[in-house]
Amino acid sequence: xxxxxxxxxxxxxxxxxxxxxxxxxxxxxxxxxxxxxxxxxxxxxxxxxxxxxxxxxxxxxxxxxxxxxxxxxxxxxxxxxxxxxxxxxxxxxxxxxxxxxxxxxxxxxxxxxxxxxxxxxxxxxxxxxxxxxxxxxxxxxxxxxxxxxxxxxxxxxxxxxxxxxxxxxxxxxxxxxxxxxxxxxxxxxxxxxxxxxxxxxxxxxxxxxxxxxxxxxxxxxxxxxxxxxxxxxxxxxxxxxxxxxxxxxxxxxxx
Numbered sequence: 001x002x003x004x005x006x007x008x009x010x011x012x013x014x015x016x017x018x019x020x021x022x023x024x025x026x027x028x029x030x031x032x033x034x035x036x037x038x039x040x041x042x043x044x045x046x047x048x049x050x051x052x053x054x055x056x057x058x059x060x061x062x063x064x065x066x067x068x069x070x071x072x073x074x075x076x077x078x079x080x081x082x083x084x085x086x087x088x089x090x091x092x093x094x095x096x097x098x099x100x101x102x103x104x105x106x107x108x109x110x111x112x113x114x115x116x117x118x119x120x121x122x123x124x125x126x127x128x129x130x131x132x133x134x135x136x137x138x139x140x141x142x143x144x145x146x147x148x149x150x151x152x153x154x155x156x157x158x159x160x161x162x163x164x165x166x167x168x169x170x171x172x173x174x175x176x177x178x179x180x181x182x183x184x185x186x187x188x189x190x191x192x193x194x195x196x197x198x199x200x201x202x203x204x205x206x207x208x209x210x211x212x213x214x215x216x217x218x219x220x221x222x223x224x225x226x227x228x229x230x231x232x233x234x235x236x237x238x239x240x241x242x243x244x245x246x247x248x249x250x251x252x253x254x255x
Contacts, residue, residue: 013041015049015066022060026219026226028183029057032125033064035193036094039200040067045092052081052095052120054102057131061096075106078113081120092203093120100130103139103163110169117174117208121199124165124211126241127218135221139163142240147221162240166213170246176208177201178247182215184233188243198248207249215241 012018016037023029040046051069053061054077062069072080077095085093102110102124110122129147130136136149140162144153154162170178177199181192192214199210215237217229224232 013038015041015046017064017066019064021064023057024218024220026217026229027057027131028214028216029125030064031183031189032096032123032192032214032216033061035189035196036096036123037065039193039197040065040092040094043197043200043204045200045204048090049092049094050084050088052077052084052093054095054097054106056098056101056133058096058098058101058125059132075101075104076109077101078106078109078118078120078122081122082113082116082118085118085120089119092200094123094200095120096123097125098131099124099126099128099138099140099165100133100136103165107139110165111172114169114175114209114211115172117176119203119206119208121196121203121210122212123196123199124213125216126165126213126237127216127221128162128237129218129221131218131221135218140165140241142236164241166211166241166246169209169211172209174209175247176210176249177245178211178213179245180213180215180241180243182233182238182243184215184217184230191243195245198245198250202250213241215243 049067055074081093081095128140137147141154166180179195181195182188195212199212202210219229
């Protein structure tokens with residue numbers, strides 16, 4: 001009789017902590033963490049990386065990546081990242097923020113950080129709600145979307161239209177790379193990793209500010225199953241927030 005043999009086909013990267021996360025079932029923060037951790041190891045950046053973590057569901061990033069980190073107050077991660085990078089220019093500085101933290105509370109900080117061309121990398125997770133604090137309307141909440149603070153649906157006549165951060169960031173002079181990706185299927189996850197790698201490379205090469213917006217699920221606050229949440233990204237989010245590279249000074253690829 002032939003003995004059964006186990007073959008390891010997938011393993012986590014060294015800088016990803018062996019720990020169960022606090023995220024809800026179907027949430028894609030964990031996928032984003034994995035992509036970032038894999039790249040940091042693959043690019044040989046783990047030992048020189050300093051994380052700047054923000055407020056919201058992403059706050060415990062430092063628990064899931066075995067890297068040195070500093071915690072920033074609400075919305076201030078780009079400002080803290082600026083200080084970290086300027087005081088330690090040999091370090092690779094990565095910040096990770098949600099839509100409420102980056103596009104509302106920290107709008108000024110992200111705009112000026114990009115405009116100055118700070119040599120840092122920002123991952124921006126857009127799930128169209130304030131996830132941690134109860135699912136309130138965020139600047140990215142889609143028209144008609146019901147949240148705990150817009151129970152009748154977002155009304156553009158009262159609240160304005162959802163803000164498209166990638167389109168804005170791409171227009172700023174200091175931005176070296178800007179792209180929007182999604183995590184709703186395998187193809188898009190692979191594209192997301194490529195975009196993150198490019199954003200990391202522009203910092204490594206001293207070219208300027210790198211920004212990647214990730215369209216991500218929030219099944220709990222959307223009141224959906226994980227499958228339905230992935231379908232929402234495809235059918236509702238991507239049509240309003242088109243995927244693609246919005247600025248790449250190394251290739252002249254802009255849309």
